[in-house]
Amino acid sequence: MNEIIEKILDHRSVRAFQDKELTKEEIHTIVKAAQAASTSSFLQAYTILGITDKEKKAALAQLAGNQGYVEHNGHLFIFCADAHRLEIAAQMEGIDLGDTLSSTENFMIALIDAALAAQNASIAAESMGLGICYIGGLRNNLYEVSELLNIPKHVIPLFALVVGHPAQAADKKPRMPLELVYHENGYQSNEEEYRKQLEAYNETISAYYQERTKGKRADRWTAQVAQMLTQKSRSYMKDYVKAKAWIQNKDSYQQHTEK
Numbered sequence: 001m002n003e004i005i006e007k008i009l010d011h012r013s014v015r016a017f018q019d020k021e022l023t024k025e026e027i028h029t030i031v032k033a034a035q036a037a038s039t040s041s042f043l044q045a046y047t048i049l050g051i052t053d054k055e056k057k058a059a060l061a062q063l064a065g066n067q068g069y070v071e072h073n074g075h076l077f078i079f080c081a082d083a084h085r086l087e088i089a090a091q092m093e094g095i096d097l098g099d100t101l102s103s104t105e106n107f108m109i110a111l112i113d114a115a116l117a118a119q120n121a122s123i124a125a126e127s128m129g130l131g132i133c134y135i136g137g138l139r140n141n142l143y144e145v146s147e148l149l150n151i152p153k154h155v156i157p158l159f160a161l162v163v164g165h166p167a168q169a170a171d172k173k174p175r176m177p178l179e180l181v182y183h184e185n186g187y188q189s190n191e192e193e194y195r196k197q198l199e200a201y202n203e204t205i206s207a208y209y210q211e212r213t214k215g216k217r218a219d220r221w222t223a224q225v226a227q228m229l230t231q232k233s234r235s236y237m238k239d240y241v242k243a244k245a246w247i248q249n250k251d252s253y254q255q256h257t258e259k
C-alpha cells in the first residue's frame, strides 16, 4: 500500500486544534491542491473563501450551530458553488445566458465541482500532518452567512472546512462493508442480503461506540440514521436556492433581504 492510500484510509475528523494559524504557504498549497481536482467541462464552478477575521469566525461558529472549532482552528475555508464568475465570462463574450445558468444541471455541476475540490484540499491538508473537519452546520443559516460574507447571486456557500494542527487524537470511524457501497454491473437489489450486511455493520458500529464511550453508548447505525432522517432539516433550503437565482425565481432573495 502506498503512502497516499495509507493517509486516505487513516482519515478521521478532527474537532480540536492547537492555537496555531496555518502559514500563507500552507493555505496556498491546500488551495492549489483543491484546484487540481477534476472539474466538469472545465467550468471550475466553485470559489473557496478563507476566513481570517476573528469576529467573522466567531459569528460563523454561532451560525453553524455553536460549533467552537469553527472559530478555533488553524484556518477556516468555505466552499461555495459558484456560477457568478461564469456569468461574467459570458458577458465578456457578449453572450446573454438568460435562464440557462439557473438549470438544475448547472447547479449539480457546481455542487460536484466544489465537493471534489474540497476533498482534494482535505487530503492535501491531512498529508501535511494537519487535521480537518467539514462543517455542514453552515447551512443552518445561509441567509445570514451570505450577508456576513457578501455572497452574490449564483453563489451558494455549501460547507466549511476547518483545518489545523490537531489537539486531539480522534478515533477512526469504521465504514460500511465494501459490498454495501460497491455493486458490480448494476444495483444490487437483494434486500435480504442488504439487511444481513447492514446488521453486520450495526454490530461493528455498536462495538465502536461502546469502546469509545466506555459502554455508555452502543448505537446501531440503522437506528442512528433512521432517527436523524425523521427530522426535517433546513427546510428553507429550496427557497434559499431559488433566491440565489439557481432555480428560476429571481426576486425572492431581494424580498427576503428587504424584510
Ligand SMILES: Cc1cc2nc3c(=O)[nH]c(=O)nc-3n(C[C@H](O)[C@H](O)[C@H](O)COP(=O)(O)O)c2cc1C
Pocket: 011, 012, 013, 014, 015, 067, 133, 134, 135, 136, 137, 138, 159, 171, 172, 173
Ligand atoms: C458535507 C459534510 C458536512 C459535515 N458537517 C459537520 C459539522 O457540521 N460538524 C461536525 O462536527 N462534523 C461534520 N461533518 C463530519 C462528519 O460528521 C464525519 O465526516 C462523519 O461522522 C464520519 O467521521 P470521520 O470523518 O471521522 O470518519 C461533516 C461531513 C461532511 C462530509
